[in-house]
Amino acid sequence: MAERALDATCSRIVSILGTRVMRVEDPKFLTTGGVYVDDLRDPRLDGAGYVTYVRSVMAHARISVDVAAAAAADGVLAVMTAADFADLAPPPVPLGFIPPALGRPWLANGVVRYVGEPIAAIVTESRYAGEDIAELVSVDYEPLTAVVDPRAAATDETLLFPEHGSNTALAFEAGSLDGLFDDCEVVVTQQLTNQRVAPAPLEVRGTACVWEGDGDDARLTLWASTQSPHGARDQIAAALALPPERVHFIAPDVGGGFGAKFGVSIEDLALAVLSRRLGRPMRWTETRTENMLGMGHGRAQLQTVTIGGTRDGRITAYSLDVLQDSGAYPHFGSVLPFMTQLMATGTYDIARVAVRTKSVVTNTAPVVAYRGAGRPEATAAIERAVDLFAAEIERDPAEVRRRNLFPKEAFPLTTQVGAAYDSGDYVGALDAVLAAANYDELRAEQRRRRESGDERLLGIGVSSYVEITAGPEAGTEFARINVKPDGSVVVYTGTSPHGQGHATSFAMLAADELGVPLDRITVVHGDTDLVARGGGTGGSRSLQLGGAAVHQGAIETVDRARELAGDLFEAAVGDIVLDKARGGFHVAGSPDDVRSWSEVATSADAEHGLIVDTDFSAQGATFPFGAHVAVVEVDAATGKPTLLSMTTVDDAGPVINPVVVEGQRHGGIAQGVAQALFEEVRYDEDGNPQSTNLADYAFPSAAEFPDFTLVDMATPSPMNPLGVKGIGEAGTIGATPAVQSAVVDAVAHLGVRHIEMPTTSERVWRAIQEGAK
Amino acid sequence: MNLTVTVNGTAHTVDVEDRTLLVHLLRDRLGLTATNIGCDTTSCGACTVLLDGQSVKSCTVLAASVDGQSVTTLEGLAEGDRWHRVQEGFRAKHGLQCGFCTPGMVMAAVSLLDENPSPTATEVREGLEGNLCRCTGYHNIVAAVLEAAAK
Numbered sequence: 001m002a003e004r005a006l007d008a009t010c011s012r013i014v015s016i017l018g019t020r021v022m023r024v025e026d027p028k029f030l031t032t033g034g035v036y037v038d039d040l041r042d043p044r045l046d047g048a049g050y051v052t053y054v055r056s057v058m059a060h061a062r063i064s065v066d067v068a069a070a071a072a073a074d075g076v077l078a079v080m081t082a083a084d085f086a087d088l089a090p091p092p093v094p095l096g097f098i099p100p101a102l103g104r105p106w107l108a109n110g111v112v113r114y115v116g117e118p119i120a121a122i123v124t125e126s127r128y129a130g131e132d133i134a135e136l137v138s139v140d141y142e143p144l145t146a147v148v149d150p151r152a153a154a155t156d157e158t159l160l161f162p163e164h165g166s167n168t169a170l171a172f173e174a175g176s177l178d179g180l181f182d183d184c185e186v187v188v189t190q191q192l193t194n195q196r197v198a199p200a201p202l203e204v205r206g207t208a209c210v211w212e213g214d215g216d217d218a219r220l221t222l223w224a225s226t227q228s229p230h231g232a233r234d235q236i237a238a239a240l241a242l243p244p245e246r247v248h249f250i251a252p253d254v255g256g257g258f259g260a261k262f263g264v265s266i267e268d269l270a271l272a273v274l275s276r277r278l279g280r281p282m283r284w285t286e287t288r289t290e291n292m293l294g295m296g297h298g299r300a301q302l303q304t305v306t307i308g309g310t311r312d313g314r315i316t317a318y319s320l321d322v323l324q325d326s327g328a329y330p331h332f333g334s335v336l337p338f339m340t341q342l343m344a345t346g347t348y349d350i351a352r353v354a355v356r357t358k359s360v361v362t363n364t365a366p367v368v369a370y371r372g373a374g375r376p377e378a379t380a381a382i383e384r385a386v387d388l389f390a391a392e393i394e395r396d397p398a399e400v401r402r403r404n405l406f407p408k409e410a411f412p413l414t415t416q417v418g419a420a421y422d423s424g425d426y427v428g429a430l431d432a433v434l435a436a437a438n439y440d441e442l443r444a445e446q447r448r449r450r451e452s453g454d455e456r457l458l459g460i461g462v463s464s465y466v467e468i469t470a471g472p473e474a475g476t477e478f479a480r481i482n483v484k485p486d487g488s489v490v491v492y493t494g495t496s497p498h499g500q501g502h503a504t505s506f507a508m509l510a511a512d513e514l515g516v517p518l519d520r521i522t523v524v525h526g527d528t529d530l531v532a533r534g535g536g537t538g539g540s541r542s543l544q545l546g547g548a549a550v551h552q553g554a555i556e557t558v559d560r561a562r563e564l565a566g567d568l569f570e571a572a573v574g575d576i577v578l579d580k581a582r583g584g585f586h587v588a589g590s591p592d593d594v595r596s597w598s599e600v601a602t603s604a605d606a607e608h609g610l611i612v613d614t615d616f617s618a619q620g621a622t623f624p625f626g627a628h629v630a631v632v633e634v635d636a637a638t639g640k641p642t643l644l645s646m647t648t649v650d651d652a653g654p655v656i657n658p659v660v661v662e663g664q665r666h667g668g669i670a671q672g673v674a675q676a677l678f679e680e681v682r683y684d685e686d687g688n689p690q691s692t693n694l695a696d697y698a699f700p701s702a703a704e705f706p707d708f709t710l711v712d713m714a715t716p717s718p719m720n721p722l723g724v725k726g727i728g729e730a731g732t733i734g735a736t737p738a739v740q741s742a743v744v745d746a747v748a749h750l751g752v753r754h755i756e757m758p759t760t761s762e763r764v765w766r767a768i769q770e771g772a773k
Numbered sequence: 774m775n776l777t778v779t780v781n782g783t784a785h786t787v788d789v790e791d792r793t794l795l796v797h798l799l800r801d802r803l804g805l806t807a808t809n810i811g812c813d814t815t816s817c818g819a820c821t822v823l824l825d826g827q828s829v830k831s832c833t834v835l836a837a838s839v840d841g842q843s844v845t846t847l848e849g850l851a852e853g854d855r856w857h858r859v860q861e862g863f864r865a866k867h868g869l870q871c872g873f874c875t876p877g878m879v880m881a882a883v884s885l886l887d888e889n890p891s892p893t894a895t896e897v898r899e900g901l902e903g904n905l906c907r908c909t910g911y912h913n914i915v916a917a918v919l920e921a922a923a924k
Contacts, residue, residue, distance in 0.1 A: 022864065029872030030860045033807025033847055036873065041804065127801075128790065202811045202819055202873040202907050255809070255873030256907050288812040499871030499908050659867045663909060667870065670910030694816035694905065702898040702911035 016508050020659050021518065023504045034253035037206035037225050038285045044210045044221065048281035049077045051271055052130030054120040054137045055293065056112035059148065059363035059687020060160070061141040063112055067120055070136040077123040078278055079137065082109035091239035091269050094331050101164040102361060104329040106270050111144075113160055113328035114365050115689055116293025121270055123278060146363045146687035150302060150325040153360040160328065160361045167360045169330040172338050174417045175354035180317045184308030187317075188388045193756050194377045196300040196325065196681040197674075198691070199370045200699055203255020204291040207268045210281035218276070221248040224268050227257040228536025229496055232264045233528045239269045244528075251526035254498030258671070259369030260295050261498070262332070262538045267294075292692045297681050298370020300325040300333065301340070301377045307385040313395050315404045320344045320381050322357035326367050333367025334359040339374025342419045342472060346382040347426040347464045347625060348404045353416040363687040369538065371671050372729040375467040376736055383463045383737035384754070387744070391753055396443075397741070398434055398462045402427060405464060412718070419468065421623045422717045422725075429627040429649040429713060430464050436711045437629035437647035450749055455637060459746025461630040463738035469540035469652075469726025471621025474719075477541075478533045479549035481510060481557040483610040487583070487598030489514060489521045491553075494534020495546035496526045500728065501660040502542060506550045508656060509722075513554035515580025516597060532613065540624070540726020543656065548720040549616035557612045561585065561600045564610070568595050568603055622717040622725035626650040628738035630673075634746040639765025641743045643673060645706050648734060651713040652727040661727050662710060668731025669708050674700050675732075676739035678758050698758070747771060776840040780805065781849025789836050796820045796831040799846060807847040807876040811905070818904030821877035821884075822846050828884035830877075830903070847876035850883065858921040859883050868917030870908035878904045882918045891922050 028034065056063070067079040085106035093103045108119045120137050124130045145158040153160075153167040160167055181187045209222040220242070226232045226249075233249035240247075254261065267284060275282040286294070302323040309315040322341075326334035337357035344355045386404070390397040405426040406413060414420050434440075439460070446458040480492035491510050495502055507521040514521075524530050535541065558578055565585035566573040575588045584594035601609035626649040632641045646669055655661045678698035682690040691697040716723030736757070743759040744752060751771035755763050777786045780803055787802055799805045799822070810832055811819035820832040823845040831844075850857045859882045862868065869875040878901065885892065885900040892900060897918045898911070906914060 023867060025872070026864050026867070026869060029869055029875050030856070030863055030879065031847070031851060033809070033876045034872040035806070036809070038810075039800075039806035041806075127797075128792070200907060202817060202871065202905065203809070204811070253872060256871040258907065288814070288817075501870070663867055663870055663913060666910035666912040667908045668910075670912075671907070693814045694812045695814040699816070699905055699907075701902045701905060702915060703902045705898070705911055707894070707915070708910065708912050 015512050017512050017656050018654065021504055021508055021657055022659060023501050024507065025501060025503050036203050036253050036255050037208055037223050040208055040223055040252060045208050045281045045283065048208065048283045049123040049125065049278060050127045050130050051274060051282055051284040052122045052124065052134050053118040053267060054122065054134050055290065056108060056115055056117040056119055058112060058141045058143060059115050059146040060144040061112050062110060062144065063108060063119065064140045065120060066138040070122060070133050073133045073136055075125050075129040076133055077125065080121045080274060081119065082107045085273065091266065094263055095335055097170060097335050098330045099164060099169060102161055102169055102330050104266055106273065114363055115687060116290065116365055117328065118267060121274055123274060148362055148364060148683050148685055148687045150323050150360050150362055153362045154323060154358065160363065168358055169326050169334045169361055170359045172341050172357045173355060174341055177319060177354045180319055180352050180354055181306065181308040184317055185311045186389065186392055187306060187308040188392045189304065189306040190384065190388055190754055192303040192305060192381060192384055194299045194301040194303060194380055195757055196297045197370065197679045198292055198297055198681050198697055199258040199260035199295065201256030201258055201261065204286045204288055205265055205267065205295055206285040207271050208281065208283045209272050209275050211276050219246050219248060220272055221250065222272060223250045223252055224264065225254050225261055226251050226264065227254065227261045227496055227498060227538050228263060229526050229528050230494065230534045231536055235264045236269060236272060240272060249528045251496050257498045258371045259298065259373050259538055262369055262536065288694060289692050292697065293689060294365060296331060296366045296368030298368065299377060300367045303381045305381050305385040307389045309389060311393055313393060313400045313403045315348060315350050315389060317352040318345060318350045318385065319354045324357060324359040325362050325364065326359045327364045328361060329366050330359065330361060331366040332369040332373065336374030339468065340378040341417060343375045343378035343468060344382065344417050345415050346379055347406060347466045348382065349406045350416060355417060364683055371668065371732045373539065375729065376733045379465045379733050380737045383741065387741050388753060391748065398430065398439060401462065401464050402430055405430065420620060421466065422620065422719050423715050424466060424623060424625050425715050426464055426625060429625060429651055432711050432713060433627040433629050433647055433649045436709060439629060442631060455635065457634040457636050457746040459632040459634060459742040461738040461740065461742030461745055463628045463734050463741065465734045466623050466625035467730060467733050468621050468623055470544050470618060474618045474620045475535065475541055475545045476615055476617045477535055477545035477549040478615050479546065479553040481553040481612045483557065483597055483601040485598060485602040485606060485609045487520065487596055487601065489516050491521060491523045491550055492531045493523060493525050493546045493550060494531055495542040496534065496536045497542065498537065500537060500542060500664065501657065502546065505543065505657045505660055506547060509547055509550045510554045513551065513558060515578060515583045540728035544622055544720050544724045544726060545616060545618060547656065547724065548618065548722055549614060551722055552616045553612055553614040556614055557610065560612055561610060564600045564603050565595050568599065619719045622719050624652040624725040624727065624730045626730060626734050628734040630738035630742040632739065632742040632746055634743065634764055636768065638761055639768055640761040641677060641759055641764055643677065643706055643739065645709065646673065646735060647709040647711065648731065649711045649713050650727065650730045650734065651715050652725040652730060653716050653723045654714050656724065664727045665710055665731045666708055668729060669735045670705060672732040672735025673705065673739050676736045676757050676759060678704065680758050774837055776837060778839050779843040781845060791837060793836040794832055795834040795836050795839055798836040799831060805846050805848055809873055809876060811873065816905065818881055819874050819877040821880045821904060823880055823884060828881050847879055850879065857883065858924040859886065862917040862921030866913050866917040866920050868909065868914040874904060874906040878906060878914060882921065885918065886922055894919060
């Protein structure tokens with residue numbers, strides 16, 4: 001419901017930006033439900049075959065596959081293995097940085113490299129039949145040594161890709177280790193595990209496709225649960241050796257992505273080939289188990305931090321060593337240490353810094369982007385390091401932070417590892433969150449409980465963070481503004497929301513410039529035929545690039561409309577005024593004679609109206625920042641931690657729609673808490689996954705969280721005209737270290753300095769026992 | 774097997790494979806796709822519907838077992854243009870983002886308020902423990918249910 005704020009004194013429309021506009025998306029979701037891939041009832045998909053992938057049950061093995069029994073079963077349309085794809089080149093690696101020798105086959109070809117890798121594809125008339133017939137595929141496994149621990153992978157004793165000659169996929173480094181800590185009075189070092197977690201969007205992966213036309217005219221239409229339809233289209237086109245215009249990629253409603261749905265899956269690519277070969281539309285919807293095995297996981301870094309400085313609390317040197325587990329086939333995860341490196345020093349002004357990273361392949365599911373993607377790992381490392389440093393010199397961790405933060409006056413600045421921070425007020429954020437959380441009272445309560453021997457141990461964790469969004473390169477995004485002959489407006493964006501509310505926020509941006517009411521504006525996204533180009537939604541890029549493009553396009557539309565109105569009035573364009581309150585144009589000084597948006601758009605083109613295409617180019621990446629305070633209670637007898645409160649400052653510049661931004665913060669905070677307290681994807685030493693569904697995996701429910709307390713702060717970025725930064729990942733990045741720190745803090749007086757994540761009851765209990773020794 | 778089930782007030786007689794799950798009957802045979810499937814283990818609650826007024830996870834109910842019973846899905850919750858107070862609450866408090874958990878979450882909340890018309894925030898959190906959401910951190914979902922309860 002659009003709230004059009006009117007200034008009572010002059011009837012001029014006050015900007016809608018920054019107001020609490022309820023989402024235009026919500027009525028559909030609340031009445032008929034969204035239309036996700038598996039909900040599609042498009043007639044072009046009538047008669048679709050259902051695809052079921054037979055997946056490896058071993059982590060590393062040579063395989064031979066016998067599909068004769070499956071192929072002969074009733075209801076089977078086809079069974080295909082790697083041999084059926086032998087005439088096609090393997091799909092390109094998902095990112096240009098990744099060595100082509102580490103690319104993956106269409107289906108496992110003689111060797112499997114992780115549990116869950118697709119071996120065969122079964123096409124059946126009905127959905128249920130696929131699972132029955134999968135049982136008839138016989139796979140002989142000749143086990144190879146499973147390389148599960150990335151430290152073992154780094155030794156290259158067993159190679160996953162002998163032709164590559166190493167298990168190392170990529171390595172990055174910055175700064176020199178020479179004499180790094182020589183002048184430090186205090187040096188602390190700690191190994192950390194930033195554990196592997198599952199993105200676990202509620203909607204699993206699903207894809208449907210159909211080929212239309214013959215021969216060289218054949219065109220693929222593919223619907224998939226993706227965050228990046230244009231990028232995914234290009235990946236599919238490249239894999240099928242087609243020009244991109246012969247692929248029509250549609251992202252319908254998407255039930256969450258969190259980074260893991262950026263790009264295409266191997267299952268999507270194979271589906272398109274199966275559909276072509278069988279001359280039938282195809283559908284595939286994975287099970288949750290397949291999702292947990294195969295969509296990819298996040299984080300998965302082993303880190304060593306070393307931090308040094310003066311005994312009175314000045315940090316002067318820091319080193320971070322990262323061993324990134326990339327999983328079996330390098331994907332985004334192998335590249336993310338670059339982002340970890342770029343954000344290594346966080347909010348702190350540290351004179352000497354060195355980072356070394358290495359990404360290795362292991363016999364586990366590929367590691368992909370997951371909310372924050374490389375930056376939460378950087379923040380978790382530096383925040384833990386600062387806490388350890390503070391503990392070593394016996395000073396308050398908030399005070400040590402304040403002492404070392406970049407001051408407000410230092411911006412813009414470039415860090416020791418080369419990140420060009422645009423704007424920030426880190427001390428302001430820290431002070432605001434400490435005040436809102438009543439930090440001093442919390443410390444007093446903690447002392448009272450400790451002195452009285454209270455079994456309910458209070459822990460307080462503080463984090464300060466900065467991250468990078470829409471980077472590291474300066475981004476671009478496309479928008480089209482189409483004012484229809486009836487005066488309504490359609491906004492086309494190259495971003496591709498899946499819960500982020502672009503249909504509301506981007507309409508607000510257009511409404512603000514055009515003076516067209518919100519209920520006359522619709523936003524189109526996620527369809528490569530309707531939207532010329534786009535970068536999708538990921539890395540918290542959408543508002544600062546896509547929103548800025550809509551804003552720019554709307555301004556250009558007004559400029560063009562004033563020219564058209566000038567022609568209608570036979571007046572100079574410089575004399576034409578847009579009256580936003582009335583949604584029309586007049587000549588300066590003659591406000592009563594108005595040409596409406598409808599008249600102006602019709603004068604441009606009576607059929608299509610006024611169309612303006614624009615590409616926005618940002619001046620650079622932006623750096624959202626903030627500070628969190630987590631409070632936990634640990635039961636001294638059992639070690640069980642309970643989160644009592646989260647108070648956060650998440651400054652991403654001016655807020656366009658507080659409803660949407662608060663939602664992003666809430667969700668981000670919850671996922672950050674979840675990594676600190678609950679979630680971990682585990683494999684046994686043979687590479688067997690131990691958490692393959694939502695019964696085994698500790699995906700938290702409402703009962704595990706308190707309400708969150710959000711503190712507002714808005715420091716504009718100079719990198720785009722809206723001054724905005726990304727907010728999608730910030731909450732996650734700040735919350736994880738704050739909560740981990742709070743758990744450690746609860747038992748710090750018992751001699752505990754560090755507890756690995758997730759900080760389960762067992763781990764906390766063991767830490768208490770060992771600390772007491 | 775043949776069975777008769779009333780869904781959102783309309784009686785349907787359908788012939789289904791014995792092993793058909795209620796959620797597949799609703800989605801694939803009756804075209805009611807608001808009800809979603811999010812897991813294999815009755816953990817996520819995306820498939821929650823009301824069976825004779827009580828919430829059930831329709832991925833773990835055999836269609837055969839609902840013969841003669843009455844099912845309400847999200848599509849049947851509003852009375853014409855008049856939304857249920859839980860739908861209104863979710864809208865007012867932005868208790869959703871991607872929308873995938875929403876149909877199940879709303880139906881679970883309807884059932885929760887039927888049993889406990891004025892729950893505390895803690896009771897809402899515990900009452901919705903069987904329904905998972907990855908987007909909202911549950912903050913606004915809890916607010917939405919409390920808002921609905923207050924009406």
